[in-house]
Amino acid sequence: QVQLVESGGGLVQPGGSLRLSCASSGTVFSGNFMGWYRQAPGQQREWVAGILIGSITNYADSVKGRFAISRDNAKNTVYLQMNSLKPEDTAVYYCKLQQGGSAYWGQGTQVTVSS
Numbered sequence: 394q395v396q397l398v399e400s401g402g403g404l405v406q407p408g409g410s411l412r413l414s415c416a417s418s419g420t421v422f423s424g425n426f427m428g429w430y431r432q433a434p435g436q437q438r439e440w441v442a443g444i445l446i447g448s449i450t451n452y453a454d455s456v457k458g459r460f461a462i463s464r465d466n467a468k469n470t471v472y473l474q475m476n477s478l479k480p481e482d483t484a485v486y487y488c489k490l491q492q493g494g495s496a497y498w499g500q501g502t503q504v505t506v507s508s
Contacts, residue, residue: 394419394420395417395418395419395420395421395490395492395495395497396417396418396419396497397415397416397417397488397489397490397497397498397499397500398415398416398418398499398500399413399414399415399486399487399488399499399500399501399502400413400414400415400416400502401413401414401502402486402502402503402504403503403504403505404505404506404507405478405504405505405506406506406507406508407478407479407480407506407507407508408477408478409478409506410474410475410476410477410478411475411478411504412472412473412474412475413429413472413473413475413486413488413502413504414470414471414472415427415429415470415471415472415473415488415499416468416469416470417469417470417471417488417490417497418469421469421490421492422492422493423446423466424445424446424492425446425490425491425492426443426444426445426490426491426492427443427444427464427471427488427489427490427491428440428441428442428443428444428462428488428489428491429441429442429443429462429471429473429486429487429488429489430486430487430489431482431484431485431486431487431504432484432485432487432501433481433483433484433485436484438487439453440453441453441456441460441473441486442456442460442461442462442473443462444462444463444464444471446466450462450463455481456475456482459475459476459477459478460473460474460475460476461473461474461476462474471488473486475504478504478506479506480506480507481506482504482506483504483505483506483507484503484504485501485502485503485504486501486502486503486504487499487500487501
């Protein structure tokens, strides 16, 4: 079984930065895929960024150039550095891990961008 715990969300002004963390525990393989998704009120959950083993990353167009995903395999943790935040980035951010044909989700962390 795998558990994911996100942290780092909060309230930030437009143009500000936040760093989200997702710590995984349990039976975690190094070759898994990890990603960040977000869900704004009244909207469907959308993919934000993903990272494979090593440094293979990809991003949604809406965050490209502003967000950066990274991982520390020794700590089984994935990060999302969010810069130049906009009000439309406001959402609950979820971490996802995929391995062995299964997908695991964290409980989410709220990010609010407002002046």
